[in-house]
Amino acid sequence: MGIFTCLKKDPSSNARRGVVHTRRGDIQTPIFMPVGTRGSVKAVSPRELEELGAQIILGNTYHLFLRPGCEIIEAAGGLHKFINYPRPILTDSGGFQVFSLATLRKVTPDGVKFASHIDGSRFFLGPKESMAIQRSLDSDIVMAFDECTPYPATELQALKSLELTTRWETMSREQPLNDGQLRFGIVQGSTFPELRKRSAREITALDFDGYAIGGVSVGESEPEMLKAVDAAAPELPWERPRYLMGVGTPRQIVESVARGVDMFDCVMPTRLGRHGAAFVENGRTINVTAGKYSRDFTPVDPECDCYCCRNFTKAYIRHLFNVGEILGIRLLTLHNLHYFLNLAAKIRHSIEEGTFAELRAYYSADFSRSAN
Amino acid sequence: MGIFTCLKKDPSSNARRGVVHTRRGDIQTPIFMPVGTRGSVKAVSPRELEELGAQIILGNTYHLFLRPGCEIIEAAGGLHKFINYPRPILTDSGGFQVFSLATLRKVTPDGVKFASHIDGSRFFLGPKESMAIQRSLDSDIVMAFDECTPYPATELQALKSLELTTRWETMSREQPLNDGQLRFGIVQGSTFPELRKRSAREITALDFDGYAIGGVSVGESEPEMLKAVDAAAPELPWERPRYLMGVGTPRQIVESVARGVDMFDCVMPTRLGRHGAAFVENGRTINVTAGKYSRDFTPVDPECDCYCCRNFTKAYIRHLFNVGEILGIRLLTLHNLHYFLNLAAKIRHSIEEGTFAELRAYYSADFSRSAN
Numbered sequence: 001m002g003i004f005t006c007l008k009k010d011p012s013s014n015a016r017r018g019v020v021h022t023r024r025g026d027i028q029t030p031i032f033m034p035v036g037t038r039g040s041v042k043a044v045s046p047r048e049l050e051e052l053g054a055q056i057i058l059g060n061t062y063h064l065f066l067r068p069g070c071e072i073i074e075a076a077g078g079l080h081k082f083i084n085y086p087r088p089i090l091t092d093s094g095g096f097q098v099f100s101l102a103t104l105r106k107v108t109p110d111g112v113k114f115a116s117h118i119d120g121s122r123f124f125l126g127p128k129e130s131m132a133i134q135r136s137l138d139s140d141i142v143m144a145f146d147e148c149t150p151y152p153a154t155e156l157q158a159l160k161s162l163e164l165t166t167r168w169e170t171m172s173r174e175q176p177l178n179d180g181q182l183r184f185g186i187v188q189g190s191t192f193p194e195l196r197k198r199s200a201r202e203i204t205a206l207d208f209d210g211y212a213i214g215g216v217s218v219g220e221s222e223p224e225m226l227k228a229v230d231a232a233a234p235e236l237p238w239e240r241p242r243y244l245m246g247v248g249t250p251r252q253i254v255e256s257v258a259r260g261v262d263m264f265d266c267v268m269p270t271r272l273g274r275h276g277a278a279f280v281e282n283g284r285t286i287n288v289t290a291g292k293y294s295r296d297f298t299p300v301d302p303e304c305d306c307y308c309c310r311n312f313t314k315a316y317i318r319h320l321f322n323v324g325e326i327l328g329i330r331l332l333t334l335h336n337l338h339y340f341l342n343l344a345a346k347i348r349h350s351i352e353e354g355t356f357a358e359l360r361a362y363y364s365a366d367f368s369r370s371a372n
Numbered sequence: 373m374g375i376f377t378c379l380k381k382d383p384s385s386n387a388r389r390g391v392v393h394t395r396r397g398d399i400q401t402p403i404f405m406p407v408g409t410r411g412s413v414k415a416v417s418p419r420e421l422e423e424l425g426a427q428i429i430l431g432n433t434y435h436l437f438l439r440p441g442c443e444i445i446e447a448a449g450g451l452h453k454f455i456n457y458p459r460p461i462l463t464d465s466g467g468f469q470v471f472s473l474a475t476l477r478k479v480t481p482d483g484v485k486f487a488s489h490i491d492g493s494r495f496f497l498g499p500k501e502s503m504a505i506q507r508s509l510d511s512d513i514v515m516a517f518d519e520c521t522p523y524p525a526t527e528l529q530a531l532k533s534l535e536l537t538t539r540w541e542t543m544s545r546e547q548p549l550n551d552g553q554l555r556f557g558i559v560q561g562s563t564f565p566e567l568r569k570r571s572a573r574e575i576t577a578l579d580f581d582g583y584a585i586g587g588v589s590v591g592e593s594e595p596e597m598l599k600a601v602d603a604a605a606p607e608l609p610w611e612r613p614r615y616l617m618g619v620g621t622p623r624q625i626v627e628s629v630a631r632g633v634d635m636f637d638c639v640m641p642t643r644l645g646r647h648g649a650a651f652v653e654n655g656r657t658i659n660v661t662a663g664k665y666s667r668d669f670t671p672v673d674p675e676c677d678c679y680c681c682r683n684f685t686k687a688y689i690r691h692l693f694n695v696g697e698i699l700g701i702r703l704l705t706l707h708n709l710h711y712f713l714n715l716a717a718k719i720r721h722s723i724e725e726g727t728f729a730e731l732r733a734y735y736s737a738d739f740s741r742s743a744n
Contacts, residue, residue, distance in 0.1 A: 039691060043698040046683070068666065068691040076669055076687060084683045294440065297448055311418070311456045315448060319411060319440045326415040326698055 003182060003209050004241045004262075010356045014233065014260035017351040020210070020241045022140045023180035024080075024088045027055045029241065029262035030351075032253065032344040033090060034337055035270065038063045039083045042270045043326070043333045046085050052306075052337050053345070056088040056140075058265050061133050062097035062125075066116050070136040078138035090265075091139035092245075093130045093172070093186075096148045096214075109167070111145070127168045131175035139181065143212065144172035146186040151219040158190035166202045173206045182209040184243060190215060191224045193231035200235030210241040213261070217246040226255055233260040250283030250343050254363040257347055258356075264344075269336030274329045276321045279339040283363050288314050288332065289321045306338035307331070375554060375581045376613045376634075382728045386605065386632035389723035392582070392613045394512045395552035396452075396460045399427045401613065401634035402723075404625065404716040405462060406709055407642065410435045411455045414642045415698070415705045418457050423679075424706070425713050428460040428512075430637050433505050434469035434497070438488055442508040450510035462637075463511035464617075465502045465544070465558075468520045468586075481539070483517070499540045503547035511553065515584065516544035516575075518558040523591040530562035538574045545578045554581040556615060562587060563596045565603035572607030582613040585633070589618040598627055605632040622655030622715050626735040629719055630728075636716075641708030646701050648693045651711040655735050660686050660704065661693045678710035679703070 008017040020027040034041045034049065037060045041049060049057065059079055064070070068082075076082035079089055095112075098105065102114035104122075111126015130145040145168045149161040165188045177183060185208035189195035196213075204211065213232050216225045229244060236242050243263035244256050253264050269279065276289035278300045288300060299309040300317065308317070308331040320328030350359040380389040392399040406413045406421065409432045413421060421429065431451055436442070448454035451461055467484075470477065474486035476494075483498015502517040517540045521533040537560045549555060557580035561567035568585075576583065585604050588597045601616060608614050615635035616628050625636050641651065648661035650672045660672060671681040672689070680689070680703040692700030722731040 038695045038697060039688070040697040040699045043702075045679075045699060045702065047679070063695075067695050068687070072667055072687060072691070075667055076685070082685075082688055082691075084688070295444055295447055307417075307419070313448070313454075315440070315444060316411070316454055316456070319444075319454075323410045323435075323439050325410060325412040326701065327412045327417060329698065330415075330417065330702075 002239055004239055006238070008351055010258075010351045011354070012357040013258035013360070015257045015347070015351050015356050016260060016262065017348055018241070018262055020262070022056075022088045022182060024086070024140050025055075027088060027263075028348055030253075030257045030344055030347045031055055031263055032340040033058050033263065033265040034341075035060075035265055035267045036083070036085075036089075037267075038067065039079065041337070042274065043330050044270075044337065046083070048334060049085070052334070053341050054087070054337070056090060057085065059083075059089050059091045059137065059139060060097060061091050061094035061130060061137070062101070064091075064137060065094060065123075065125075065133050066118055070133055074136045078136075080138070088140040089137075090141035091134050091137055091143065093143040093145040094125050094133070095130070095145050096245075098125055099148050099150070107147070107164070110171075111168070127171035128175055131172055131177065135175075135177050135181070138178055141182045141184060141210070142177060144169040144183065144185045144208065146188060146214055148218065149188050149190045149215045151190065151215075153190045155192055155195070158188075158192055158195050161190070162188050162195055162199045162202075165199065169203055169206060173208065184208055184210040184212050184241075186212045186214040186245070187232045187236075188215045189228070189232070191220055191228060193227060196228050196231035197235055200232045204235065204237060208240070210243060211236045212243040212245050214245045216244065217248055217266075222252060225252070226259070229256055229259045229261065236260075250279065250340070251363050253340075253343065254347065254360050258360055266340070269340045270333050273333035273336040276328070276332065277336075278332050279336050282365055288317050290318070293318045300332070300335055304335065304338065306335050308335040308338075374611055376611055378610070380723055382630075382723045383726070384729040385630035385732070387629045387719070387723050387728050388632065388634065389720055390613070390634055392634070394428075394460045394554060396458070396512050399460060399635075400720055402625075402629045402716055402719045403427055403635055404712040405430050405635065405637040406713075407432075407637055407639045408455070408457075408461075409639075410439065411451070413709070414646065415702050416642075416709065418455070420706060421457070424709050425717070426459070426709070428462060429457065431461050431463045431509065431511060432469060433463050433466035433502060433509070434473070436463075436509060437466060437495075437497075437505050438490055442505055446508045450508075452510070460512040461509075462513035463506045463509055463515065465515040465517040466497050466505070467502070467517050468617075470497055471520050471522070479519070479536070482543075483540070499543035500547055503544055503549065507547075507549055507553070510550055513554045513556060513582070514549060516541040516555065516557045516580065518560060518586055520590065521560050521562045521587045523562065523587075525562045527564055527567070530560075530564055530567050533562070534560050534567055534571045534574075537571065541575055542578060545580065556580055556582040556584050556613075558584045558586040558617070559604045559608075560587045561600070561604070563592055563600060565599060568600050568603035569607050572604045576607065576609060580612070582615060583608045584615040584617050586617045588616065589620055589638075594624060597624070598631070601628055601631045601633065608632075622651065622712070623735050625712075625715065626719065626732050630732055638712070641712045642705050645705035645708040648700070648704065649708075650704050651708050654737055660689050662690070665690045672704070672707055676707065676710065678707050680707040680710075
C-alpha cells in the first residue's frame with residue numbers, strides 16, 4: 001500500500017477523492033485540518049474534535065519548541081499523549097513562524113538564528129533541528145524545513161529563496177525520523193509560475209511522501225495564489241498527497257481542490273469564531289456581535305446541525321460576546337470548525353457522486369477575480 | 373405536596389436529606405448550585421452541566437437586568453429559553469450586586485438609586501422592581517429584595533439594616549409572580565446572634581416558600597459565619613428549604629449542612645478554576661500552574677472521574693495556562709464543578725447511609741477555628 005490512494009477523479013476538473021494512509025489511520029481527502037498551534041485547537045476539547053469528525057489536526061513546531069519545550073513533550077511520550085489526541089497530527093517545520101514571529105533573524109546556510117517572540121531568548125533552527133524536534137514530537141506527518149518567501153518578492157529574491165529552500169529540504173530529507181513518520185516537501189517560488197514549476201521539479205526529485213505548496217496566503221491576491229497552485233500542482237506526482245498550506249476561505253479551498261489539492265489547514269474558522277464571526281451559506285460570514293442580532297432568536301444557520309446551531313440563538317451568542325463569556329467563543333468556534341469539516345465532507349461526497357462542478361459553482365458564484 | 377420533603381434526618385447533627393419540589397422538577401438536597409451570573413456558568417456549556425449532574429443553577433438579576441436587559445430575555449420566552457437551560461434556575465434579587473458593584477448609591481425607603489458599574493447609567497431597584505424583573509426572567513426560585521448588611525457593622529447599623537430588610541421583604545412578598553415561581557425570604561442580622569434570630573422570626577412570619585441566610589461570606593471569619601448560621605437556622609421552619617447564600621469552601625458547606633442548611637451556591641469552583649486552582653482531597657486546592665507540575669504526567673486527582681482527570685495531566689493543563697489556552701480554564705472549571713456537585717452527592721449519600729458524621733470529620737479535620 002502506498003501513501004496515497006486515489007479513489008475517484010472528478011471529470012470536470014483536477015479534483016480527486018482520495019485517502020492518505022498514516023500509521024494512525026487513514027485520512028479521507030480532500031480534508032480540512034484544524035490548527036492546534038500550541039497543543040490545543042483553540043477553545044475546543046479533544047472530545048469535541050472527535051464529535052466534529054476531525055481526522056487530523058496541526059501542531060506548530062515553533063510554538064511547541066518554545067513552550068512547553070521538546071523535553072517535556074518527549075517525557076510525556078510524544079505530542080499525542082501530551083495533549084491526549086489519538087488521531088494523526090501534522091507538524092509544520094517552524095520556518096514560517098521564525099520568519100513571521102521571531103525577531104533578530106540571521107539566515108545562515110544551515111538555518112536561522114533568531115530571538116523568541118516571547119522572551120527574546122536566542123535559538124537556532126534549521127533542517128537538522130526542525131527534523132529532530134518533529135521527531136521528538138513524534139507527529140505523523142513531518143514538514144521539511146523551508147524558507148517561506150516573503151510577499152511581495154522580486155523574481156531574483158524569489159529565486160534566491162527557492163534555492164535556499166531546495167538546499168534546506170535536501171538536508172531535511174537526510175535526517176532520520178521515527179518509524180512510520182511521513183515527511184512532506186514544500187514547493188516555493190512566490191508568484192512566479194516558472195519558479196513554482198522549477199521548485200516543484202527540484203523538490204519532487206527528493207522523493208518526499210507528500211508535497212505542500214507553501215508561501216501562499218502571505219498577502220498575495222486570490223488570483224495570484226491560485227496562479228501559484230495552477231503552476232505547481234501539475235508538477236506534483238499523482239500518487240502523493242498535495243497540501244496547500246494555510247488556505248483558506250471556503251471558495252479558495254474549493255477552487256484549490258479543483259486544481260488537485262487534497263489537504264488544507266487554516267486558522268480562519270477558529271480565529272474568526274473568537275472574534276464573533278460565523279460562516280454561513282456559500283462561504284460568507286456574519287458578525288454575530290452586531291446589534292441587529294440582539295433580538296434574533298434564530299440559530300446562526302438554521303440548516304446547520306452543529307451543537308451551536310441546534311441549541312442556541314444569535315441573540316444569546318451576541319449577549320455572550322457582549323459580556324465576554326467564554327461560551328460565546330466556544331460556540332462559534334464549534335460552528336466554524338463544523339462548517340469547514342463539513343465543507344470537506346461535501347467536497348468528498350460531490351466528487352464521489354460526480355457533482356463537484358455544481359458544488360464548485362455554488363461556492364465560486366462571484367468568483368470573477370479568479371485567474372482560472 | 374409541599375415545597376420541601378425531608379427524606380431523612382441525620383442523628384449526629386441537624387443535617388437532613390431532602391427534596392425541593394419545583395415546577396421544573398425535584399432538586400435533591402443538600403445541593404450545590406453552579407453560578408451562571410450573566411446567563412452562562414462561566415466556560416461551561418449546558419450539555420456539560422447536564423453531564424456534571426447539575427440540578428439547578430443561579431442567574432444574577434442585576435447583571436441580566438443590565439445586559440442583555442429584561443425585554444430581550446422576555447422576548448426570548450424567559451431566561452431558560454434564552455440560555456437553553458431546561459432545569460430549575462434560581463435568581464437572586466440584585467440587592468447584593470447593587471451594594472457590591474454599583475456606584476452612586478442612594479438608599480430610599482422603597483429601594484436603591486444607583487449607577488451601573490458598566491456605563492454609569494442610572495437605575496432604581498427595589499422590592500417592586502426586583503420582583504418584576506425576576507418575574508420577566510421567569511426563574512423557578514425568586515429571591516426577596518433585601519439589604520445585604522455590610523461587614524463589619526455595628527449592632528445599631530445591623531439593626532437598621534435588618535429593619536429595612538424586613539420592610540423590603542414585606543413589599544417583595546406582596547408582588548405578583550408567575551404561576552409556580554417559588555419565593556424565598558432572606559434572613560439578615562450580621563454577626564449578632566440576637567439580630568439573626570429576630571430577623572429570622574420577622575421574615576418567617578411573612579411565610580415564604582423557602583428561607584435564605586444572607587449577609588454571609590462578606591468578609592467575616594469562618595467561625596463568625598457559622599455562628600450566624602447557628603443562630604438563624606433553628607428559627608427557620610423545618611418544612612421549608614434553607615439556603616446559605618454565597619457559601620463556600622467544602623468544609624463550610626459540610627459544616628453548614630450539619631447545621632441544617634440544604635442549598636448552597638458559590639463562584640469559588642468556577643473562579644478558582646479560571647485562575648489555575650483545582651480542588652483535591654479534603655477540600656484543599658492545588659495551583660496547577662505551579663512550576664513543580666511542569667513534568668507531572670498524572671491527573672489533577674487520580675481518584676476523580678471527571679472529564680479533566682480521566683483524560684489530561686497536570687503537565688498539560690499547566691502548559692495550557694502558561695500559554696493562555698481556553699481549554700485549560702475549561703478543564704479546571706469542569707473539575708472543580710464536578711468536585712462541588714460530587715461533594716453534595718456524597719453528603720446526600722452519607723445522610724442516607726448514616727455516615728454523615730464520618731464525612732464531616734474528614735472535611736473538618738483541621739476545623740479548629742470553628743465556634744461549634
